[in-house]
Amino acid sequence: MIEIKDISKTFGDRQVLAGISGSFKPGDTSLIIGGSGTGKSVLLKCMIGLIKPDSGEVLYDGRNFLTGDLEEQKTIRREMGVLFQGSALFDSKTVLENVRFPLDMLTEQSESEKVDRAKECLRRVGLEGAGDRMPSEISGGMKKRVGIARAIVLNPKYLFCDEPNSGLDPLTSIKIDQLISEITDEYKITTVVITHDMNSMMEIGEKIMFLYKGKKLWEGDSNTITQSDVAELNEFIYANKLLREMEK
Template sequence: MIEIKDIHKAFNGRDILMGINGTFKPGDTSLIIGGSGTGKSVLLKSMIGIVKPEKGQILYDGRDFHNSDEETRKTIRREMGVLFQGGALFDSKTVLENVKFPLDMLTDMSEKEKIDRAEFCLKRVELDNAGGRMPSEISGGMKKRVGIARAIVMNPKYLFCDEPNSGLDPLTSVKIDDLIKEITDEFNITTIVITHDMNSVIGIGEKIMFLYKGKKLWEGDSNNIRTSTVPELNEFIFANKLLQEMRG
């Protein structure tokens, strides 16, 4: 379980996050939504340790991430899996080598054990025949699946996905959403997805947090978001539906 308590963050005197609170449970696919500049990416960076909040706590199963000793922080980081927005694959490494990379860096497993684990994760995302290919030889949707395989290769307790559907067509986006949901359920991971895609919100949003100008304005799930009485959230939903219809 991840708990965020009264998180504040500012850059150059400008408040980006103002008193954010929330709880994210194992086995739930939790979404953080909002328009550009609302603070959702800064919140994600705070949660994975790229930036440090000026105030507040981020607790991983009761462990205060930013206010613990270095050994505890390292332990928590090893329990995280991250799917970056652009995939962040190494162009010079094969698909298998990309997935295996965290094991090379962070474990003392034998080479055979690392290869077996990487191949297992590739099979789980239905890419068991792609291990020898280079990132330049696969599609955008396949790159996202490789990114998911790499994110789960360390068997994480916590999975963070930053705009996993960015740049994908609607059908591929649904497949990526379904895969994230399946993996979350299968391994009982605490999963947090940063997105602005309303299809993802309706499809897999078991818990949804809406940020607006650095504040949490609404929290709920995919069933009750349609009946929201928060004007800013309704405007966000309408704008996204309109954009999808124009693209569509």
């Protein structure tokens, strides 16, 4: 389980996060949603250690990630898998080399063990046989799958996905959502997804946190999100639906 308690962050005179609290359970696909500039990506970066919040706590199964010693922080980081926006693949490495990169950096496994594990993860995301291809030779949807394979190669307890559907067509987006949800359920990972995609909210939102101007205004799931009486959330949903209609 991941718990965040009273997370606040200010850049200059602008408060980006104002006392955000919540919890994320193993086996659930939890979403953090909101428009551009609402603080959701900053919150994610606080959770994974890329940004240090001004105040608050981030607990991984009871371990305080912000105040733990260096060794404990390293241990927690090894338990994380991250799918970055845009996939963030190395252009000079093959698909297989991209997936095995965390193994090269963080483990002392043998060459054959690392190759076997990377191939296993590629099979899991439906890219068996694509290991020798370069990132420039595959589609955007395939790059996302490679990113997911790399994110799970270390058997993480916690999976973070930053806008996994960014730049994808609606059909490919649905497939990526389904893959993330399946992997979360299969391995009982604690998964946190940053998104503004309405399809994701309705299809895989087992828990949804809505941020607006750095504050948490609503929390629920895909069954209750359309019944909210929060005006800002309803406006966000309406704008999302309108955008989808325009894309058709």
